[in-house]
Amino acid sequence: xxxxxxxxxxxxxxxxxxxxxxxxxxxxxxxxxxxxxxxxxxxxxxxxxxxxxxxxxxxxxxxxxxxxxxxxxxxxxxxxxxxxxxxxxxxxxxxxxxxxxxxxxxxxxxxxxxxxxxxxxxxxxxxxxxxxxxxxxxxxxxxxxxxxxxxxxxxxxxxxxxxxxxxxxxxxxxxxxxxxxxxxxxxxxxxxxxxxxxxxxxxxxxxxxxxxxxxxxxxxxxxxxxxxxxxxxxxxxxxxxxxxxxxxxxxxxxxxxxxxxxxxxxxxxxxxxxxxxxxxxxxxxxxxxxxxxxxxxxxxxxxxxxxxxxxxxxxxxxxxx
Ligand code: CIZ
Ligand code: SF4
Numbered sequence: 001x002x003x004x005x006x007x008x009x010x011x012x013x014x015x016x017x018x019x020x021x022x023x024x025x026x027x028x029x030x031x032x033x034x035x036x037x038x039x040x041x042x043x044x045x046x047x048x049x050x051x052x053x054x055x056x057x058x059x060x061x062x063x064x065x066x067x068x069x070x071x072x073x074x075x076x077x078x079x080x081x082x083x084x085x086x087x088x089x090x091x092x093x094x095x096x097x098x099x100x101x102x103x104x105x106x107x108x109x110x111x112x113x114x115x116x117x118x119x120x121x122x123x124x125x126x127x128x129x130x131x132x133x134x135x136x137x138x139x140x141x142x143x144x145x146x147x148x149x150x151x152x153x154x155x156x157x158x159x160x161x162x163x164x165x166x167x168x169x170x171x172x173x174x175x176x177x178x179x180x181x182x183x184x185x186x187x188x189x190x191x192x193x194x195x196x197x198x199x200x201x202x203x204x205x206x207x208x209x210x211x212x213x214x215x216x217x218x219x220x221x222x223x224x225x226x227x228x229x230x231x232x233x234x235x236x237x238x239x240x241x242x243x244x245x246x247x248x249x250x251x252x253x254x255x256x257x258x259x260x261x262x263x264x265x266x267x268x269x270x271x272x273x274x275x276x277x278x279x280x281x282x283x284x285x286x287x288x289x290x291x292x293x294x295x296x297x298x299x300x301x302x303x304x305x306x307x308x309x310x311x312x313x314x315x316x317x318x319x320x321x
Contacts, residue, residue: 004031004283007283007284007287008035008283010287010291011035011039011283011286011287011290012039014287014290014291015062015290018059018060018290019058019059019060020058020059020060020061020062020081020083020290021039021040021041021042021053021056021058021060021062022035022039022041022062022064022286023041023042023049023052023053023061023063023064023065024041024042024043024049024063024064024281025045025046025049025064025066025069025243025278026043026044026221026222026225026241026244026246027065027221027241027243027244027274027278028064028243028278028281029243029279029281029282030243030245030246031283032064032283032286033243033246033247034246035283035286036064043247045133045134045220046065046068046069046072046118046119046133047118047133047135047136047220047222047316048222049063049065049069049072049073050069050072050073050118050313050317051317053073053076053077053082054073054076054077054317058080059080059081060080060081060290061073061077061080061082061083062083062084062085062286062289062290063082063083063084063299064084064085064281064286065084065089065278066089066090066091066119066275066277066278067084067087067089067090067091067094067299068090068091068094068118068119068120068121069118070082070084070087070299071121071122071299071301072118072313073299074299074301074306075122075125075301075306075310075313076313076314076317078301078303078306081293081298082298082299083289083290083297083298083299084297084299085280085282085285085286085288085289085297086280086281086285086289086296086297087296087297087299088277089277089278089280089281090277091119091178091277092176092177092178092179093117093119093120093155093156093176093177094119094120094121094124094155096155096176097120097124097154097155097174097176099121099123099124099127102124102127102154102155102174105152105154105174106127106152109152109172111150112149112150112151112152112172113129113130113144113149113150113151113152114127114129114130114151114152114154115128115129115130115131115137115141115144115151115152115154116128116130116153116154116155117131117132117133117134117154117155117156117159118131118132118133119155119156119178120154120155122301122302122305122306122309123305123309125309125312125313126305126306126308126309128309128312129312130144130312130315130316131309131315131316133220133316134159134204134205134206134219134220134221135219135220135221135222135223136316136319137159137163138163138166138167139321140319141153141163141167141169141171142166142169143319143321144169145167145168145169145170150172151169151170151171151172152171152172153171153172153173154173154174154176155175155176156176156177156178156206157173157174157175157176157177158177158182158205158206158207158208158209158212159205159206160174161173161209162205162209162212162218163205165209177206178206179275179276180206180240180241180273180274181204181206181207181239181240182206182207182208183262183263183272183273184203184208184211184239184260184261184262184273185211185261185262185263186210186211186214188262188263189201189211189214189237189239189260189261190214191261192237192260192261193214193237196237198233198234198235199233199235199236199237199258200216200217200227200231200236200237201214201215201216201217201236201237201238201239201260202215202216202217202219202227202228202236202238202239202240203215203218203224203239203240203260204218204219204220204221204224204239204240205218205219206240207239207240211239211260215239216231216233221240221244224238224240224248225244225247225248225251228248228251228252228255228257229252234254234255234256235255235256235257235258236248236255236256236257236258237260238257238258238259238260239260240273241273241275241278242259242274243274243275243278245257259273
C-alpha cells in the first residue's frame, strides 16, 4: 500500500513535469481509472478516448488501454508524444486481422465500402473507407446502407452480425472474434438469471448472438453504462469486461453488478471476463512510461500510413447521425 501511494505520487509529479495527461479505457484496473479521473484525464470507450486525446492541450498522451488505442491517438495527433504502459498490450481482433490477408480480401471485393472496427492496426485502418467503434457502428452502417452501399466489415464477426441484423445492410464479414466476449455462455447465463430473476442483463455486441438474444440492453461500453443508470433494476448481470464495474458502481452505488458467466460448471476459460491485454496496464508501468519513454513505451506510426489512416478516422469523428 505504501509502495502504491509512492507510485501514484510519482505519476502525478511526472504528469505535471512532462505536460502529460492520462487517458484510460473502462476495461483497465479501477485504480488506473480513478487516477485518470483525479488528475484531469479521461476514462471512457475508445471513441471518446480518441476525441479527448485529440482535443486536449497536453503535449504528451499516456494511453492506458491496448495498442490500437495508442496508435489511434498517434494517427490523430502525430505531433504529440504518445506513450503506453506497455506496447505488448494488443487485442485478439487486431491479431486476427493481419494487413496482407485483409488487403487481399479487400482487393477481391472492390465494389464494397470497407468499414473496420477501431480494434485494428494502423495499416488496416489505412486500407479502410470508414473506421467505427461499437458505440457508433450501428449509426454509420445504417447511413451507408441508406446510401445503397454494400459493406465489407472487419474484424469482429459477432458485432458485424449484430449490426447486420439490426440494419439489414449487405455486409460481407471477416471472421474475427474477441477472446473475452466470445467466452460468454448462454446456458450458464440462463441459469444465473433464474437465481436473480429481477436482474437486467447487459450485453456487449462482441458477444455471441445467442448471448445477445438474452439481453435487456445491448450496446457499447458507454451505452451499457448508461443503461445501468437508466433501467429501474437494482441488479445487473453484465456480459463485458469486468473493468466496467468501476464506473457502473461509481454512478449507481446502491446497485448490484454481477459478471455474466464465461463457462458452465466452473470449467476454465482463456479470459474470464477480463481482457489479458488490458490487465497488462499497471501503475508502475505508467510511471515508468512517463519517466523513461523510449522504445518500450512510445508509439510510432509511419507518417504516410498515418495520414491515410487519419481519413477514415476523421470521417467517424465528424459523423453526425
Ligand atoms: O472491447 C473493446 O476493446 C472495446 C469495447 C473498445 C471500445 O470501443 O471502447
Ligand atoms: Fe480486444 Fe477483446 Fe481485449 Fe477489447 S476486450 S481489447 S476487443 S481482446
